[in-house]
Amino acid sequence: xxxxxxxxxxxxxxxxxxxxxxxxxxxxxxxxxxxxxxxxxxxxxxxxxxxxxxxxxxxxxxxxxxxxxxxxxxxxxxxxxxxxxxxxxxxxxxxxxxxxxxxxxxxxxxxxxxxxxxxxxxxxxxxxxxxxxxxxxxxxxxxxxxxxxxxxxxxxxxxxxxxxxxxxxxxxxxxxxxxxxxxxxxxxxxxxxxxxxxxxxxxxxxxxxxxxxxxxxxxxxxxxxxxxxxxxxxxxxxxxxxxxxxxxxxxxxxxxxxxxxxxxxxxxxxxxxxxxxxxxxxxxxxxxxxxxxxxxxxxxxxxxxxxxxxxxxxxxxxxxxxxxxxxxxxxxxxxxxxxxxxxxxxxxxxxxxxxxxxxxxxxxxxxxxxxxxxxxxxxxxxxxxxxxxxxxxxxxxxxxxxxxxxxxxxxxxxxxxxxxxxxxxxxxxxxxxxxxxxxxxxxxxxxxxxxxxxxxxxxxxxxxxxxxxxxxxxxxxxxxxxxxxxxxxxxxxxxxxxxxxxxxxxxxxxxxxxxxxxxxxxxxxxxxxxxx
Ligand SMILES: Nc1nc2c(c(=O)[nH]1)N[C@H]1C(S)=C(S)[C@@H](COP(=O)(O)O)O[C@H]1N2
Ligand SMILES: [Mo]
Numbered sequence: 433x434x435x436x437x438x439x440x441x442x443x444x445x446x447x448x449x450x451x452x453x454x455x456x457x458x459x460x461x462x463x464x465x466x467x468x469x470x471x472x473x474x475x476x477x478x479x480x481x482x483x484x485x486x487x488x489x490x491x492x493x494x495x496x497x498x499x500x501x502x503x504x505x506x507x508x509x510x511x512x513x514x515x516x517x518x519x520x521x522x523x524x525x526x527x528x529x530x531x532x533x534x535x536x537x538x539x540x541x542x543x544x545x546x547x548x549x550x551x552x553x554x555x556x557x558x559x560x561x562x563x564x565x566x567x568x569x570x571x572x573x574x575x576x577x578x579x580x581x582x583x584x585x586x587x588x589x590x591x592x593x594x595x596x597x598x599x600x601x602x603x604x605x606x607x608x609x610x611x612x613x614x615x616x617x618x619x620x621x622x623x624x625x626x627x628x629x630x631x632x633x634x635x636x637x638x639x640x641x642x643x644x645x646x647x648x649x650x651x652x653x654x655x656x657x658x659x660x661x662x663x664x665x666x667x668x669x670x671x672x673x674x675x676x677x678x679x680x681x682x683x684x685x686x687x688x689x690x691x692x693x694x695x696x697x698x699x700x701x702x703x704x705x706x707x708x709x710x711x712x713x714x715x716x717x718x719x720x721x722x723x724x725x726x727x728x729x730x731x732x733x734x735x736x737x738x739x740x741x742x743x744x745x746x747x748x749x750x751x752x753x754x755x756x757x758x759x760x761x762x763x764x765x766x767x768x769x770x771x772x773x774x775x776x777x778x779x780x781x782x783x784x785x786x787x788x789x790x791x792x793x794x795x796x797x798x799x800x801x802x803x804x805x806x807x808x809x810x811x812x813x814x815x816x817x818x819x820x821x822x823x824x825x826x827x828x829x830x831x832x833x834x835x836x837x838x839x840x841x842x843x844x845x846x847x848x849x850x851x852x853x854x855x856x857x858x859x860x861x862x863x864x865x866x867x868x869x870x871x872x873x874x875x876x877x878x879x880x881x882x883x884x885x886x887x888x889x890x891x892x893x894x895x896x897x898x899x900x901x902x903x904x905x906x907x908x909x910x911x912x913x914x915x916x917x918x919x920x921x922x923x924x925x926x927x928x929x930x931x932x933x934x935x936x937x938x939x940x941x942x943x944x945x946x947x948x949x950x951x952x953x954x955x956x957x958x959x960x961x962x963x964x
Pocket of ligand 2: 676815816817
């Protein structure tokens with residue numbers, strides 16, 4: 433051996449070089465894993481698998497915080513966090529490997545194991561899901577081994593050439609660059625192959641022609657949209673529709689491969705349908721506002737869309753299901769998605785005559801992938817986590833006593849009808865409108881019960897009746913507006929709604945866990961002295 437040795441006999445290679453070797457090895461490992469992922473499924477990528485495992489184990493309080501303060505950035509933030517931790521471990525493994533190659537390499541390999549275990553712990557996982565992480569761990573360990581060996585054999589520039597196998601610092605630099613380049617190439621190829629893998633799904637969505645509804649929804653009344661700038665649009669465009677799910681990569685299901693299985697307690701005729709068979713049934717169009725149980729008072733996780741789908745009650749009846757009120761043994765319908773989410777809905781609610789749908793269309797288009805293509809559930813009046821399963825793959829009839837669905841196991845309520853809520857969209861918090869007439873407006877919802885009244889008050893004064901926009905049925909939100917004669921100074925506006933049965937929205941503040949937040953939304957503004 434001809435490596436440069438220090439007086440103590442230790443290799444001279446510095447910790448910084450070791451760190452570089454570690455990071456490069458991790459990058460090479462991730463790149464190799466990315467390539468392997470293309471051959472398995474996107475969820476099996478190590479970073480995604482670890483992220484998914486973290487999501488599954490996140491305590492409700494942390495999840496609440498993430499949804500509230502990070503919003504839709506929660507997924508990128510989680511991914512970034514995992515990459516940062518991975519980077520730190522890679523640095524440590526590299527530094528360690530310079531002195532104790534075996535230990536450093538063992539750390540790299542162990543990291544592959546962590547990814548593999550995470551991938552296997554995911555719902556719907558098969559042994560194949562462990563492959564990308566195992567491949568990544570092996571490649572990282574191998575690359576670390578070779579880089580560190582080269583580093584130990586390298587000698588500072590200008591030193592006399594040693595025997596065979598020796599490498600000068602410049603040579604080592606070239607090795608580093610080559611490793612980085614090959615890894616980047618593998619990474620890119622993995623991404624491209626992965627995209628190629630979902631090309632069929634993308635095409636199946638582009639080619640899907642939705643049949644016209646047998647029962648079209650009446651046009652949205654022209655007066656449903658308040659003519660006040662700043663109020664949420666009555667129908668939420670799909671691209672602006674909130675998204676809440678546990679999927680770190682959006683499942684891309686090929687419509688041709690999609691199947692739905694209906695089975696379980698009280699199912700006398702189990703069904704398995706493909707998309708063609710589902711679309712051959714009469715389609716119903718219906719406007720439904722969907723909202724998330726994690727929505728804080730005044731929060732953004734509500735959207736309203738025109739859905740097209742098959743009546744779930746009809747399908748269940750076809751399968752022989754009777755609701756509990758008619759002697760059926762099952763009181764819970766558990767929907768399962770292709771990514772293993774489980775969502776439990778009361779059978780009674782689905783079969784009580786409301787337009788509970790297996791939706792295929794959203795605002796006149798096939799569902800976007802992010803919103804559940806090709807088929808999802810939507811049930812008027814129930815929070816998404818107890819009704820709106822996306823990427824649906826199975827409907828199983830059981831009881832609430834026998835089975836807790838995903839979020840119920842994480843401290844959320846088994847049953848969760850949407851609570852009456854109202855929101856001030858304009859003015860925005862901390863806005864500084866000029867004194868005089870200020871339009872106050874927003875939306876209110878009491879889903880499946882309808883909104884009969886919305887009131888606002890200023891600085892705790894008397895409640896004022898607002899003007900309600902036209903209703904589009906009881907299953908959607910309703911807009912309201914109120915002209916305020918605003919005096920200069922700091923003011924707090926509050927809103928409350930009354931539902932179709934005359935029940936007033938409670939002002940009692942409650943957090944989102946376990947079955948939805950309550951309280952009146954308030955907005956504080958500073959009214960500027962008028963210029964006139
Ligand atoms: N497969 C799957 N379906 C899901 C979820 C999920 O995490 N996975 N989240 C549910 C929750 S909590 C809500 S609020 C709605 C949100 O639907 P959206 O993302 O289309 O707005 O989807 C529901 N369906
Ligand atoms: Mo939700």
